[in-house]
Amino acid sequence: MPKLKTNKSASKRFSRTKSGKFKRTKSFSRHLMTCKSAKRRRKFRSPETVADADYKQVATMLPYS
Secondary structure, three states: OOOOOOOOHHHHHHHEEEOOOEEOOOOOOOOOOOOOHHHHHHHOOOOOOHHHHHHHHHHHHHOOO
């Protein structure tokens, strides 16, 4: 059986936690930050886990993580 290829764009966006979940960065946090409140900008810093509905797709893209 051949080795599976890792999806490189996914490997740059997601990382696996010790418990086996995937971490991701939050969306809407790249630019146009002046119009967003300080509270909202502060919440962008903390990582989010991938939703259960998307877990299987991400796990398929990252077979060896």
